[in-house]
Amino acid sequence: MSKNKDFWGGVMLILIGAGAVIIARDYHFGSVLRMGPGFFPTILGVILIMFGLAIMIKGLIKGEKIRGLVSWRALILLSLSLILFGILIERAGLIPALAALIFCSAYASKEFKLLEVLLLVGVLILISVSLFVWGLGLPFTLIKSFMG
Amino acid sequence: MDLFSNLLLGFSVAVSLQNLLYCFIGVLVGTLIGVLPGIGPLATIAMLLPITYNIPPIAAIIMLAGIYYGAMYGGSTTSILVNLPGETASVITCIDGYQMARQGRAGPALAIAAIGSFFAGCVCTLFIALFGPPLAEFALDFGSPEYFSLMLMGLVAAAVLAHGDMVKSLAMVVLGLLLGIVGSDVETGVKRFCFGFYELADGIGVVIIAVGLFAVAEIVSNLSESEKREIYTSKVKNLFPTKEDLRQSFGAILRGTALGAFFGILPGTTPSIAAFSSYMLEKKVAKDPTRFGQGAIEGVAGPESANNADAQCKFIPMLTLGIPASGVMALMLGALMIHGITPGPQVMVQKPDLFWGLVASMWTGNLMLLVLNLPLVGLWVSLLKVPYRLLFPAIMVFCSIGIYSVNISTFEIYLLVIFGFLGVLFRILDFSPVPLMLGFVLGPLVEENLRRALQISDGDPSIFITRPISLSFLIITILLLLIMIFPAVRQRYKKIAD
Numbered sequence: 351m352s353k354n355k356d357f358w359g360g361v362m363l364i365l366i367g368a369g370a371v372i373i374a375r376d377y378h379f380g381s382v383l384r385m386g387p388g389f390f391p392t393i394l395g396v397i398l399i400m401f402g403l404a405i406m407i408k409g410l411i412k413g414e415k416i417r418g419l420v421s422w423r424a425l426i427l428l429s430l431s432l433i434l435f436g437i438l439i440e441r442a443g444l445i446p447a448l449a450a451l452i453f454c455s456a457y458a459s460k461e462f463k464l465l466e467v468l469l470l471v472g473v474l475i476l477i478s479v480s481l482f483v484w485g486l487g488l489p490f491t492l493i494k495s496f497m498g
Numbered sequence: 499m500d501l502f503s504n505l506l507l508g509f510s511v512a513v514s515l516q517n518l519l520y521c522f523i524g525v526l527v528g529t530l531i532g533v534l535p536g537i538g539p540l541a542t543i544a545m546l547l548p549i550t551y552n553i554p555p556i557a558a559i560i561m562l563a564g565i566y567y568g569a570m571y572g573g574s575t576t577s578i579l580v581n582l583p584g585e586t587a588s589v590i591t592c593i594d595g596y597q598m599a600r601q602g603r604a605g606p607a608l609a610i611a612a613i614g615s616f617f618a619g620c621v622c623t624l625f626i627a628l629f630g631p632p633l634a635e636f637a638l639d640f641g642s643p644e645y646f647s648l649m650l651m652g653l654v655a656a657a658v659l660a661h662g663d664m665v666k667s668l669a670m671v672v673l674g675l676l677l678g679i680v681g682s683d684v685e686t687g688v689k690r691f692c693f694g695f696y697e698l699a700d701g702i703g704v705v706i707i708a709v710g711l712f713a714v715a716e717i718v719s720n721l722s723e724s725e726k727r728e729i730y731t732s733k734v735k736n737l738f739p740t741k742e743d744l745r746q747s748f749g750a751i752l753r754g755t756a757l758g759a760f761f762g763i764l765p766g767t768t769p770s771i772a773a774f775s776s777y778m779l780e781k782k783v784a785k786d787p788t789r790f791g792q793g794a795i796e797g798v799a800g801p802e803s804a805n806n807a808d809a810q811c812k813f814i815p816m817l818t819l820g821i822p823a824s825g826v827m828a829l830m831l832g833a834l835m836i837h838g839i840t841p842g843p844q845v846m847v848q849k850p851d852l853f854w855g856l857v858a859s860m861w862t863g864n865l866m867l868l869v870l871n872l873p874l875v876g877l878w879v880s881l882l883k884v885p886y887r888l889l890f891p892a893i894m895v896f897c898s899i900g901i902y903s904v905n906i907s908t909f910e911i912y913l914l915v916i917f918g919f920l921g922v923l924f925r926i927l928d929f930s931p932v933p934l935m936l937g938f939v940l941g942p943l944v945e946e947n948l949r950r951a952l953q954i955s956d957g958d959p960s961i962f963i964t965r966p967i968s969l970s971f972l973i974i975t976i977l978l979l980l981i982m983i984f985p986a987v988r989q990r991y992k993k994i995a996d
Binding site: 356358359362363366374382384385387390391394397398402405416420421425429431432433436448452455458461462470486488489 | 672676683686714914918923959
C-alpha cells in the first residue's frame with residue numbers, strides 16, 4: 351500500500367481538488383448566466399476529485415508500485431541551495447548568494463570534489479556577473495557591505 | 499503575390515542585424531543543449547525566457563524558436579557519434595546512425611541528418627507561410643463559444659495523444675487550468691488562491707512552473723541515477739555522402755518530412771513519435787528491411803527529417819490559433835503574453851512583422867544550423883566530456899538568476915522550490931507535467947471564453963452545440979475520447995508513442 355503508485359496519485363488529486371473547492375467557497379459562485387469568481391475553480395475542483403477517485407481505484411485494482419528511486423539528498427540539497435540563494439541575495443548580494451547556491455547544489459552530486467567545486471564557483475560567478483550584470487545590466491548588488 | 503510580399507516583409511525583419519544575432523544565439527544555444535543529454539529545450543527556453551524580457555518581442559521569439567529547432571539538430575550529432583541521444587527525439591537515430599559511424603561512415607550520416615533536417619525545416623517553414631494565413635483568417639470570426647470549444651479540443655487532444663495514462667494526463671490538464679486561474683479574477687478583481695501573498699495577485703509566472711517542473715525536477719532525477727557516460731568517439735573522416743547515399747535518402751527525407759508535418763499539427767504528439775513512425779515506415783517500404791539496424795542511411799534520413807518537421811509545424815496551431823500543441827509551444831505562448839501580445843489569429847493581422855519575421859528567421863536559422871553543425875562537429879562532441887556534476891550547478895545558476903530577475907523578488911525563488919518538489923512528486927507518481935503546462939497557459943482564456951459565451955446565450959449552455967463550428971470541435975473532442983477508450987486503438991497508438 352505504501353508504495354502503490356496510482357493510489358497515492360489519486361489521493362494527491364483528491365486533496366488538491368477538495369482544497370480548491372473548499373477555498374473557492376469564499377468566492378461568489380454566481381450562476382451559469384453570470385459566473386462568479388468561484389464558479390470555474392469549483393467545477394475544476396470537482397472534476398479533479400473525480401479523476402482522483404478513478405486513478406485511486408485503478409491503483410487499488412492494479413496495485414502498480416512506484417518505480418525508481420529519488421535521490422532525497424539531491425532534492426533537499428537543491429531546494430536548500432535555492433533557499434540560501436533567496437536569503438543571501440537580498441542580504442549579502444549576488445556573489446555570496448551565487449557562491450552558496452553553486453556550492454550547495456554541487457554537493458548534491460555523489461561525485462563531489464572540493465577543489466573542483468571551488469573552481470566551479472569562481473568560474474560560474476565570473477560568467478554570471480559579466481553576462482547578467484555587466485552584459486545585460488541587471489540591477490544586482492554584487493556584495494553588500496555589512497556596515498550599511 | 500500576397501505570399502511573396504509577406505515573405506519579403508518577413509525577410510526584411512529576419513535579416514536585420516539584431517534579429518540575425520538573436521537567431522544565431524538561439525540556434526547556437528539550441529545545438530549546445532541538443533548535444534548535451536540531461537537538459538532539454540523546454541527547460542532551456544524556460545531558463546532563458548526572463549533574459550528576453552528586455553529585448554524586443556520579435557527578437558525574443560526568434561531566439562527562443564531557434565533554441566527549439568536547434569536542439570532537434572544537435573540531438574542527432576551525439577546519437578550518431580557516440581550512441582547517446584542528446585534529445586529524446588533522436589533516440590531512434592542511434593540505431594542506424596551509430597552503426598554507420600562504427601563502419602566509418604559517421605560523416606555521411608551526419609551530413610544526411612543535417613541535410614534532411616534542413617530540407618524538412620525549409621519545407622515546413624513554407625507550410626507555415628502557406629497554411630498559416632488561411633487558418634488564421636478562418637479563426638478570425640470565432641466568437642467565445644468557438645474559442646472555448648477549440649481550446650477544449652486542443653487540451654483533450656494533447657492529453658489523449660500524449661504518451662502515458664490518458665486519465666492522468668486529463669487530470670493534469672485540469673490541474674493546470676486550476677493553477678492558471680491563481681491571481682486576480684479579470685472580471686471582479688477578487689484575488690483567488692493567493693493565500694494572502696500579494697506576489698500571487700498577477701498569477702504564477704509561467705517561467706517558475708516550467709523551470710520547477712522541468713529543469714529542477716530533471717536535475718533531481720538525473721542525480722538519482724548514477725552517472726555513467728562512456729564515450730567512444732568515432733573519427734569523422736569524409737563528410738560527403740556518396741551518390742548512392744543521396745539516392746537512398748531522398749525518398750526517406752520526403753516521407754519523413756511529410757510524416758513529421760502531419761504529426762506536427764496534432765496536439766500532444768512529440769517529435770519522437772514522428773521520428774519513430776518515420777523509422778517504421780522506412781523499414782516497411784525498404785526493399786531489404788534487414789539492412790535496418792546495420793547502418794541503413796534511410797534510418798537516419800527519415801527520422802531526422804521527421805523530428806525537425808514536427809518541431810517546426812508545432813508552430814502552426816500556436817501562431818494561428820493561439821493553441822499550444824506541446825509544452826515548448828505553451829512556453830512560447832507564455833513568452834508572447836509576457837511581451838504583451840495576446841496570442842490568436844489576430845496576431846497575424848496586427849503584428850505581421852512578428853509572424854512573417856519569425857517564419858523567415860526559421861530559414862535563416864536552418865541555414866545557420868547547417869553551417870554550425872557540419873564543420874563544427876568535433877567541437878560539439880568534445881563538449882560531451884564536460885561531466886554532469888559541473889553542468890547542473892550552472893543550470894541552477896541560470897534558473898535562479900533568471901527567475902529572480904523577473905520581479906527582483908525572492909518570493910518567486912521560494913515558489914520555485916515548491917514547484918521543484920511538485921515536479922519530482924509528479925515524476926514518481928508517473929504524471930506527465932506537459933499537459934499541466936498546456937492547461938496552465940490556457941486556463942485564464944478558457945474561463946474567460948466560457949463566461950462570455952454563457953453571457954451571450956443568457957446562460958443557455960446549448961450555445962456550444964447550436965453553433966456549427968463549435969459543435970464540430972466538440973464532436974471531434976468526443977470522438978478522440980471515444981477512440982482512445984477502445985483498448986485496441988489505444989494499445990496500438992501507445993506502442994508507437996512509447
